[in-house]
Amino acid sequence: MNGQAMPGASAVRGRRAGTRRGRVATALVAGVLMTVVTACGGGGGDSADGGKGDGKGGEKPAEAVAQETAASVAVVRIAPEDGADEVATSGGLRIGAENGKLTEVVVEDSKGNAVDGEISADGATWEPAHHLAASTRYKVHAVAKDKDGRASAKDIAFTTLTPKNTFIGHFTPEDGAKVGVGMPVSFNFTRGITDPAAVVKAIEVTADPPVEIRHKWHGNDRLDFRPEQYWKPGTKVSVKLNLNGVEGRPGVYGRQAKTFRFTVGRSQVSTVDAKAHTMEVVRDGKLLKKLPITAGAPETTTYNGQMVITEKYEVTRMNGETVGFGDEYDIKDVPHAMRLSTSGTFVHGNYWASASTFGSDNVSHGCVGLRDVRGGGDGSQPAAWFFERSMIGDVVVVKNSKDKKIQWHNGLNAWNLPWAEWEK
Numbered sequence: 406m407n408g409q410a411m412p413g414a415s416a417v418r419g420r421r422a423g424t425r426r427g428r429v430a431t432a433l434v435a436g437v438l439m440t441v442v443t444a445c446g447g448g449g450g451d452s453a454d455g456g457k458g459d460g461k462g463g464e465k466p467a468e469a470v471a472q473e474t475a476a477s478v479a480v481v482r483i484a485p486e487d488g489a490d491e492v493a494t495s496g497g498l499r500i501g502a503e504n505g506k507l508t509e510v511v512v513e514d515s516k517g518n519a520v521d522g523e524i525s526a527d528g529a530t531w532e533p534a535h536h537l538a539a540s541t542r543y544k545v546h547a548v549a550k551d552k553d554g555r556a557s558a559k560d561i562a563f564t565t566l567t568p569k570n571t572f573i574g575h576f577t578p579e580d581g582a583k584v585g586v587g588m589p590v591s592f593n594f595t596r597g598i599t600d601p602a603a604v605v606k607a608i609e610v611t612a613d614p615p616v617e618i619r620h621k622w623h624g625n626d627r628l629d630f631r632p633e634q635y636w637k638p639g640t641k642v643s644v645k646l647n648l649n650g651v652e653g654r655p656g657v658y659g660r661q662a663k664t665f666r667f668t669v670g671r672s673q674v675s676t677v678d679a680k681a682h683t684m685e686v687v688r689d690g691k692l693l694k695k696l697p698i699t700a701g702a703p704e705t706t707t708y709n710g711q712m713v714i715t716e717k718y719e720v721t722r723m724n725g726e727t728v729g730f731g732d733e734y735d736i737k738d739v740p741h742a743m744r745l746s747t748s749g750t751f752v753h754g755n756y757w758a759s760a761s762t763f764g765s766d767n768v769s770h771g772c773v774g775l776r777d778v779r780g781g782g783d784g785s786q787p788a789a790w791f792f793e794r795s796m797i798g799d800v801v802v803v804k805n806s807k808d809k810k811i812q813w814h815n816g817l818n819a820w821n822l823p824w825a826e827w828e829k
Contacts, residue, residue: 477555479505481547487561494539494565494650494658495603500531502549505557507531509548514541535606539650539658540567565650568658572596574628574648577715577817578797580665585798586635586672587713589819590644597625599654604628607659609645612636619827623814631819631827635800638689640669673799675791677752677773679707679806682764684773686791693794696787697764699755701771705730706808708771711820712745714752714799717792720781723751730770740781741792745773745801746816752801754781754788763787773801 484499485492492498500510506528512520520543521534528549537543541564548558574592578584590610598604601622608628610618616632623629636642643666648659675686679700686693701707721742725733728749742753754777755769762768763776777788784793800820813822 475555477505477549477551477553477557479503479549479551479555479557481507481549481557481559483545483547483559483561485561485563487563489563491566492537492563495536495652497565498533498537498543498545498563500545500547501529502547505549505551507547507549508556509546511544511546513544514538515543535647536603536650536652537565538662539565539660541565541650568656568660570596570657571660572598572653572657573659573661574646576644576646576665578667580667582667583670583796584667585714585796585800586638586669586674587711587800587817587820588636588667588669588798589713589817590630590642591817592628594626594628594653596654596657598628599625600652601625601628603651604648604653604659607647607651609647611643611645613641613643616640617829619824619829621813621819621822621827627814629814629817629819633824635672635674635820636669638669638672642667642669669798670796673795675795675799675801677707677801677803679709679767679803681805682767684775684791684801686794688794694790696775696791699758699762699769699774700767700803700806701769701808702767703807705770707767707769707773707803707806708746708750708808708811708815709803709806710811711818712750712801712803712811713817713820714743714745714795714797714801715817716744717795717797718742719792723753725770728770734770738779740777740779741775741788743792743795744816746811746818748815750811750816752791754778754786754792773803 480503482501482503485497507524510522510524510531512522512533520537522531523534524531542562544562546560548556550556572595574594577591578588605620610630612618614637618630618632620628620630643664645664646661649662651659653659671689673688675684677684677698677700682698684696684698686696720738720740722737723739724735725731740754740756742751744751750771752773752775755774756777756779758768758774760776775788775791777786781789783789810821811818813819
């Protein structure tokens, strides 16, 4: 502004008025350039150290910049390798970190279902909560951080093995069933199990209202679950099977992944007194009826103990040859029969014994007999009355018989084994 700028100003005045916008733009650019120059100058001349900056208001020290931009020294290790096939369902997936700690691990199948797992307290490893499913593709995303907080990540995908040999568990009761208070949860496996712990871990039995539930193996192919006492009426039981991928025996894998549920109905416990020849039917703590019965004859006595109704037949055939009695009997039309044991104990209608037998004498081959008519068509008969008021899972207790207590695995009679002998 010392007069040297005047010729330039005269030239501007010679243009159209519209070119004033050009002067404004020029002034804005000049202002921006001045700002840039000021910023690059560090805010006020050279510093005392020759312009290198003091790490406070000026440039960061070179060491700090290098540390921020350096790669993490943490390394994520994952087995198997990316793209691997035929990976074992148990022990095949291993995730760890070196020179750092794991901070995030996500394992999902192709449908987006996450695999639960836990990072160890020291951050060195991650372990899945359970086995993986067979014939399934999984994706893994894992992140580890070094001591300076710098992250390193790794992503892989792999597919688990396809089993050549498999097993399933046939279960009782059925999905959606309504049962009596004595019904345990029972599995019969199609192959003998040599790793029972792995199978038990893959089965979850829960109840609402909650109650402690324990399990017990019989041999290597049967597994039962029960609470300490009979279920409370109205209890809702859920059974989750995660057997898909479980190696139950070498080279043999489970293939079930499902949940089934059942509901406990009213409480009915009927007590047979073999000596008194009677059966008292108690519903929800109240006596419904006292019925005359005939139990096992002296040479073919009825088992004592708590037995659970597992099958009901309006009419069925009973042949002595199937239960070790040879040709002693073969009755093709036994009415109102309800099974109490695998070995052939039933409570059923009896039309062939005289009416005076019931309530006074024991004449059966081990079953509990109630008076009935041939064909079972008379609903007023004791056998018909009891049949109509019974459901699968109801309990029939036999006492005062000159026989031993029935074994817990002979039928679904888990209540005959002491609670202390059931495993948590």
